[in-house]
Structure formats: structure tokens, C-alpha cells
Amino acid sequence: MKRNDLLKKSINVAVAAGISATTAAAVAQADWQQIGVMGDLNNDGKANVADLVLMTEHINNKTKLTNNNAYFIDYAYVGLNGRGFRGExxxxxxxxNEDNIVDIFDLVMLKKYVADLWSEPVWKWYDEEIPQEITTTTTEIAASTETTTTTVSTTEQVDPNAPIFPPVNDITRNVPSQGEADIVIFYVDFPDCKYKYDLSAEQVDEIAFGGENTYSTSYPFDSISAFYNRSSNGISQIKGKAFRYTAKENISSYDNDKKKLLKECYKAFEESADFKQFDGDGNGVIDATIITVPEESDDDAWWACAGPSGLDAFLVDGMKVGHLITGDCEITPDNNINFVRNYSHEIGHGMGLPDYYRYVEKSNPNFDGLHGLAGIELMDDALSDFGAVSKLHLGWYKNSQIQVYDYSKGMQTYTLSSSQTENSNCLIIPCGELDSKYKSEYFVVEYNTNDRNNAYMRDVYYNEGSGxxxxxxxxxxxDNGYWVSYKYESNDSNGNGNGKRFIRITDDVEEYDNYYHTGDIIDSSVSGFCWYDENGLESVDPNVRITIGELTENGYTVTVENT
Structure with missing residues (x-):
């Protein structure tokens, strides 16, 4: 398809959807030509990790973007997202996001572009004549209706043993967090890039989808399925199948075109496999596809990442391909830790969770979003279990396992069971009124222990790391109309490390053990135990004090009171 036809097609789609559009009509000897993509800040024609670094440095006031990071168009007409306009x-x-400012919201979208391996094309009109302007308007017809509002007093019966509604269901994602999620794994090597230790598809199946094996040298990363089953207490079941494949071309042919490899893999098995079975939530989309390659690949091209495949027109057994995860997490004969922990983290993205680390250089002390032993979390450093916030948003708590502090009742005492038991629970202290779907500001208190899915940390830190x-x-x-995400995911609102984030932890310092234990008191004198002010800083006294009580066989007691 010619580029100008592609642009016209996108305009026609917008008009058909009821969107007003203004664009330039093609005339003889004239054409639209793609000059690049949105998010390309180093003028190499694509959006990648290098552009993420440049935008992050700009937002953090380290190195500002200039005209050298833009496209020189000399007042030509530009085509973008189905419309044309005169440029500067x-x-x-x-x-x-075209709001005339480069900020954290652009960084979030750029991260999605990089993960999706797709960016919005930028077009330029090449012709000496000024193109004719075509304006399409849409008329809305509203039906006349009468509305009667009736107020009915009801008492909703909540099943205490039923899992809560997953807040991530309102986020743009492809992998269901409750019930069955089905994943296709392509364990791929190349003519010029082989695995050091070759595995059959059946061996990969066992490591990815096998049952619990507490005797495994890789425990608790014995398998992805076992890890998720323990973390969710059976609410999430990861299933799937692995396929062993050698690509047709050398690996460099796919470094910048993961979709090419994705299509090739599916076509290689289209006659022998039924891919309709990999749709856990029955929405006509394969939940997730993992393409894993040897660790000798180019790490800049194959670092573990995840995002929607962007292949809406490509069907496999009549199914769309949902989330795409790629990475170079090779399995060794005696160790699957790297494979299981990294892809468990990426599946968390598929379910809707953001990264908890910040998008800054790894040398930056604030790269880790959560510090200290208490800050170790699968969505941050991928060394341990999901924490209480992740489990809350994935819908892995039952109604009876969520306790909410009621300010009107004054002093209240709660018991927090270990995060690694079937009775695990959490305590929420809301800032004002708690949103019914937990999409507001609040504290979450958790008793975390270093067994089961946290056993790896117990071995690393010599039994430390509980409290x-x-x-x-x-x-x-x-919500920008086509993508819904957490507003403050993966970075902070002011770009300098001090602003609003989706998740922080109190006493967020690089101490060896920053858990709280019997006798500890948490109030506004504790770093990070404040609400955000209008400038996004943690400075508002919550007027609440938490006192850590005794540790019994049932867990820790914590007392919360107004101050």
C-alpha cells in the first residue's frame, strides 16, 4: 500500500468513527511520505531505549531537548494520526500526546511505543503546491428520551470468600489476572546465535508451566505457573505451551523487527497447533506470547520487555495476538531463576501492572523505585514475590482479606497475617474517601515474610527481611481515549524523584533492613508517611499514628489512631 493511501485510509477510519478530521487531499504529482515516528528524539527514524534516556534526562532537568531532537520540516504540511496541518x-x-508540553505523560507513552515495537508515523507533504484543505464535519443526532430516576434502598450482600474485582481490569492490558491465563512460548535460536544448553519444547514446558517443586535449586522460581499459583493463592492460573523453533534468518534481521519473528513463529506451527486454546478469558485474543532468545543476543535489542503486539490485522486460527513479551533469558542446566523471575515480571505487565523502578539511568541512586529490604518487589527488582499493592490491584485478595481504617472509630487494632500464607491480608488507610476500585491515594500496610515466594531473598540476605x-x-x-494506564506509573509527577508515583515505600532509604517490628511507631516524622500536597510532594500530615504490636503465631498486631 502506498503511503498516501495509508494516510487517507486512516483519515477515512477516523471519519467513519464519527471523528471530525481535517487533512490534505492528494493532487497530481504530490504525495505524503513518512519522515519518521513520534518519540524519535535522536533522528534515527525509530523510537527505542536511546530515546527513552533522552526524554528522561529532559524531564529530570539534566539535559534539555532542543531543535536537534526534532524534525526540520520548514513549515511544510504534516500528517499525523489521520489528520494534516501546517507545521512550524x-x-x-x-x-x-500533543498537549504542547513534554512531560511524564509523554514518557509513559514513549515507553509503550518501545515495548510495543511500534510508534505513530509522522508524514510530510511533498509538493510545490499548497494542498487543498478538506474539512469533514460530523453531525450528531441525539434521540429524545425521558429519564426517570428512582432511588432504591438496598443492602448489597458481599461474599467474604470471593476475590475482589481486579482494579487492573480498567487498565489497558491483555492477560487476565484472575482465572486462567494462557501463554504461548517460542523458544527461538538462530543460524548465527545458538543456546549454550539446548532444550526441547517439553523441557521448557516444565520450567514454564510445571507444578510446584520445593526441592528445585531455583525455588521459588521453580516455574512461572507455580510462582503465580502461590502468590495468588490459586486465584491466577498460568497455563500454556512452549514451541522450539530455529528462525530462518540471522538474529540481526529481527533485532528491530520483533513482529517479523512473531509472525514467522506462528506460521511455522499453524498446521500442527490449535492456537484458539490460548485465550483464557474468551475474548478472541491470545493472552500473551513470549519469544525468548539466547543470552548471546544483542542485549539492547532483546532486553526483557512487554507490550501489546500491535498486530490487529494478523490472525492466528482466527485469533488476534495480544501481549508480546520478548527477552534473552536463557535457561541453564541447573538454574531457571533468570527465566522464571524475568518473565513473571513481564507477565505482570501483561496483567496491567507498571514498573515500580524509575526510568532513569541505572547508575542513578533513584533507579530502584523501592529501596531497602522492605522495598524488594517483583515489579521493581524481580527478586521476590508481588507485594500487597500488586496483589490488591491484580484482584488476588478476597473481600475478607482487606481491612480499611475508619477514622470515625478512633483507635483500632488489626492483625496482619504473613503475606506468604493463605490467610494473607492487608490494611488500607485512605486519604479522605477511598475509591471503590482503589484508584485513589492511600497507605497499604503489610506483614511480609521471607518464606515461600520470598525464599530467594532469605537465602541471599541470611534470613533477614521480615516485618x-x-x-x-x-x-x-x-485515559487519553485509546490507552488507559496508571497516571503516575514508572516515574514521578515532577521528574526530580520527589513527585507523585503509583507506589512508594516509607523509610525509602538504602538501609539493610527497613522493615518495622514490635514497638516501632510510624507517623508523620517517618520519611514518606505523608500525603501528597498540591505540588506532588509528600508533605501533608496524615494525622495518623501506627504502632507495631506483638508478633504471635497469627501474625503482627498493628494499632492505628488519629493524632
Missing amino acids: KYFCTADI IRVYHVNAEIY
């Missing part, structure tokens, strides 16, 4: 001298590809930890959460939603 330079076109800013960093302003991805009470307190998360500060701001789970507001950002």
Missing part, C-alpha cells in the same frame, strides 16, 4: 519550522516528536512495611499509593487513572 521544526516538528517536536517528543510531544507524543511490617508501609506503601504509599496513588492509583489515579490516566
